[in-house]
Structures are given as structure tokens and as C-alpha cells.
Amino acid sequence: MKTCTTTKQLRCQLNREKLAGKRVAFVPTMGNLHEGHLQLVRKAKQVADVVVVSIFVNPLQFNVQEDLNKYPRTLAADKEKLFAEGAQYLFYPSVDEIYPEGMAQQTKVSVPELSETLCGANRPGHFTGVATVVAKLFNIVQPDTAIFGKKDYQQLSIIKKMVLDLCMPIEIIGIETARAEDGLALSSRNGHLKPEERHTAPLLHQTLQTCREAIACGYDSYLELEQHAIETLKNAGFQPDYFSIRDAYTLKEVTDDTELIVIAAAAQLGMPRLIDNVTLNLNPNQDWGMLATS
Ligand SMILES: Nc1ncnc2c1ncn2[C@@H]1O[C@H](COP(=O)(O)OP(=O)(O)OP(=O)(O)O)[C@@H](O)[C@H]1O
Ligand SMILES: CC(C)(CO)[C@@H](O)C(=O)[O-]
Numbered sequence: 001m002k003t004c005t006t007t008k009q010l011r012c013q014l015n016r017e018k019l020a021g022k023r024v025a026f027v028p029t030m031g032n033l034h035e036g037h038l039q040l041v042r043k044a045k046q047v048a049d050v051v052v053v054s055i056f057v058n059p060l061q062f063n064v065q066e067d068l069n070k071y072p073r074t075l076a077a078d079k080e081k082l083f084a085e086g087a088q089y090l091f092y093p094s095v096d097e098i099y100p101e102g103m104a105q106q107t108k109v110s111v112p113e114l115s116e117t118l119c120g121a122n123r124p125g126h127f128t129g130v131a132t133v134v135a136k137l138f139n140i141v142q143p144d145t146a147i148f149g150k151k152d153y154q155q156l157s158i159i160k161k162m163v164l165d166l167c168m169p170i171e172i173i174g175i176e177t178a179r180a181e182d183g184l185a186l187s188s189r190n191g192h193l194k195p196e197e198r199h200t201a202p203l204l205h206q207t208l209q210t211c212r213e214a215i216a217c218g219y220d221s222y223l224e225l226e227q228h229a230i231e232t233l234k235n236a237g238f239q240p241d242y243f244s245i246r247d248a249y250t251l252k253e254v255t256d257d258t259e260l261i262v263i264a265a266a267a268q269l270g271m272p273r274l275i276d277n278v279t280l281n282l283n284p285n286q287d288w289g290m291l292a293t294s
């Protein structure tokens, strides 16, 4: 596996691969790799000849300085995992390489409607930071396909919309959330949970599942379900940010036209803020391959 730290180095390598007719898959990450990331790498290997993984902790998407400072950085272990999975290139740029003019660079990419709700409501500027860096990384790597996790459901929806709206010739693939045996969605920030918090953490997923089952059984008072879930989480020691039942495509409230629901939640537990979601197809005969969860 080759590690490139500059755009010039990476482009030089990838130009050769592309001239040889190779298909390139890209997996953007912030490092501290776990099984969830490795599933994305495995998918990338299945769909392309060359796999490029980036590790870049993007300051533009952090709205809390402490969160950025404490973000886990484990480069040596990450490299070993990527090598073992057979990734061919690691792109590991500095902040100056990506933002030569600093965070005040003029051009930003934003997808306002999808960004202002759910996680975006409490993390102002976060998704503009994500969309801007992903657009930059896409321009640097110029992949045929890019792989993202459904754990970050809103992020995946925003990237899909950005690619569509800006006519980027990149296929976006979403991968199911990798979980611990007790259901907790794997996440780099889970490492900040204290042992007793780690014990409580799976309740987030359990609460989402309970809500999903209630809707599947025909319970349609969504507000009551949301309020009950929030109370359950609060009683267990979470500080819920939101627990919302939404149309999976628009991320707006469910309407009579909604055919796929996403139930998404974010809650602080001790230091880390955990996110998770589940989906429910209201029309099981429909093929949802092209929608936000594909
Ligand atoms: N449990 C998971 N299952 C599948 N994909 C995941 C999982 N966790 C993260 N990913 C995906 O990996 C990519 C990189 O995510 P990132 O490096 O931010 O990891 P993370 O574990 O989500 O960290 P954090 O949430 O603490 O920022 C994203 O596309 C994300 O959705
Ligand atoms: C997509 C991403 C790598 C952009 O920094 C980040 O938001 C992440 O790791 O999910």
C-alpha cells in the first residue's frame, strides 16, 4: 500500500492506474479505523480494481474545538488494517494541503435543505464542512465510485444530493451499519465512552428498534413515539439531541406519499455524541435501490 500526502503524488499514481483502464473506488474516512470502515473497504474492493482510502480529520466540519482536539488519531494501526484489507492507496494529507488558504477559503459547498435538520440543527456548519471536503477529495481522487456508511444517514443523503446536483460522475454506494454484538453502532467516538456508559449505549439502538416495530404494527402517532423514546433515553442517562421519524428521502416529516421511513436519533452519553438510525419500508413491494439508503 502506498501512502500519499499530497494531491500531486496521489494524482500521479492514480493517472497511471486510470490510463491502464483500472476502475477506482474511494473510501473517505477520518481514521481510527474499525470494522465499519473495513466493511466499506471490502465493498470498494468488490466493485473496483484500485481502492483509495483517505484519512483526514477535517477541521471545517467540527463546530466544537474540544471534539476536534480529542478526535482519536491512530495512524500506525490504521495503516496495518488497510494493508491487511488490500487497499492500494492511503491519502493522508495535512490540513495545509487541503486548505492552503485556511478555513476561510471562499468556496464552500452546501446542500441547505437536507443539512439544516436533524444533526445539522445542533451542529451549525457541520454539513457544509462535510460537503466541501468531500467535493475537494472527489476532485483530487476523481474516483468512479465512493463508499459511505449508512450510520451517517444524513451525511449519505447530502453526498448523494451534492453528486446529483453538481453532475459529478461518481456512483455513491451506501453500506449497512456495522454493530457490536449488543447492537451499538460502531463509531470512532465510542472509544470515549466510560465502561458504565458503554453498558448503557446499546439502548439507543434498542429504542430505535422498538419504535420501528411499533410503526410496523400500525401505530401511527409519531409524536407520541418520539416523545416516549426521548423520555426512555433521558431516564437512562442520555441527553437526547433528537429522536425523529422522517421521510427517508426528503428527511422531512412523514406524509401520505412517504414510502420509506428513517427513524434517526442523536444523543450525548457522557463525552461522546452517539448517532444511529433504522429504516422501515412502508411499501415492501417497491424496489428502493435508487433511494438514499442504497
Ligand atoms: N458502524 C459503521 N458501519 C458502517 N459504516 C460506518 C460505521 N461507522 C462509520 N462508518 C462510515 O465510515 C466513513 C467514515 O466515518 P468516520 O471516519 O467519521 O467514522 P465514525 O466511526 O463515523 O467516526 P465518528 O462518528 O466518531 O466521527 C463514513 O462513511 C461513515 O458513515
Ligand atoms: C465523509 C468524511 C470523511 C468527511 O470528512 C467524514 O464526515 C466521515 O468520516 O464520515
Ligand code: BAL
Binding pocket: 061, 152, 155
Ligand atoms: N462520522 C461523521 C463525521 C463527524 O461526526 O464529524
